[in-house]
Amino acid sequence: MNAIKHYAKTVLSLSVVSLFLAGCATAPSRPEGAANVRQQLTTLQSNRQLAVLAPLAIKDAELAVIAAEKPEKNTLLANHRVIMAERKVTMGRTEAQTRQLELERGGLSQQRDAVRLDARTREAANARTDANDARSDAEFSRTQASNARAEATKAREAESAAAGRENAAVFAAVSAQRQADAAAETATALREKIAELNARPTDRGLVVTLGDVLFDTGQASLKNSSSIHLDKLALFLNAYPLRTAQIEGHTDNVGSEAANILLSQRRADSVKTFLMAQGIASSRLSVAGKGETSPLVSNLLADGRQQNRRVEVVIANLDE
Structure with a gap:
């Protein structure tokens, strides 16, 4: 199977x-x-x-x-x-x-x-x-x-x-020369005028002394004969219109001090009045009465007292 x-x-x-x-x-x-x-x-x-x-x-x-x-x-x-x-x-x-x-x-x-x-x-x-x-x-x-x-x-x-x-430069030289010549002429003319005024240079300026021959004794009226001296002063101030002047009156010690202050003030005013009449502006002129406070010499002698009786005009210097 x-x-x-x-x-x-x-x-x-x-x-x-x-x-x-x-x-x-x-x-x-x-x-x-x-x-x-x-x-x-x-x-x-x-x-x-x-x-x-x-x-x-x-x-x-x-x-x-x-x-x-x-x-x-x-x-x-x-x-x-x-x-x-x-x-x-x-x-x-x-x-x-x-x-x-x-x-x-x-x-x-x-x-x-x-x-x-x-x-x-x-x-x-x-x-x-x-x-x-x-x-x-x-x-x-x-x-x-x-x-x-x-x-x-x-x-x-x-x-x-x-x-x-x-x-x-040439023009400047010529101009400088002219200015120098003019300055020299001006300086010469100024010296001549100063000499005519018999002014003496001081730190205050040119001082012109006007003696008491301008006034009669004890009087403030100017004598007629005083105009020659003041005319020269007026001509000078007119020639130099930028200069100002201080007019100061002085006396000797004869009389009271108050009387002398008054007299010196009146004499300074008389000089100012004269200069204004000559064309000098009042704004350029100032006055002061000094009396017997600033004598030049001793008042013991008559000659000294005569010198102290004066009016001084101080003409201000210019920065020239």
């Missing part, structure tokens, strides 16, 4: 193997040439520069290769598919290469245009540079000419100024 079962299993196994071998013997294989076409497509797809230039054509080639790789019992159909796939791959490669050449030509054209543009740009830049250089040279020449004219003008101005200074 066991032997029969073992025999049946062996027969069944052999039948299965036979059927498998029979099936393998009759199954279609991959068409010849399909691997070569696949290799061509792979090479084309791995070229990044070409693959991106004809994506649709390469996609069609890939579909054709996939179809060519399918097993087919019909040899003629299988060979046709391989041929079509090979053509599709060739067309895709050709289209990609054509696009690449077109791009290269376009790039070369752009480069050529860029080179031409750059050349024209350099030429224009050189022309502008030359023009700028020419303008700079012209401006420099104008500046030099302007500077030369300015220097010539300065030279003429300096020459004119020098001539003007020379003329001014």
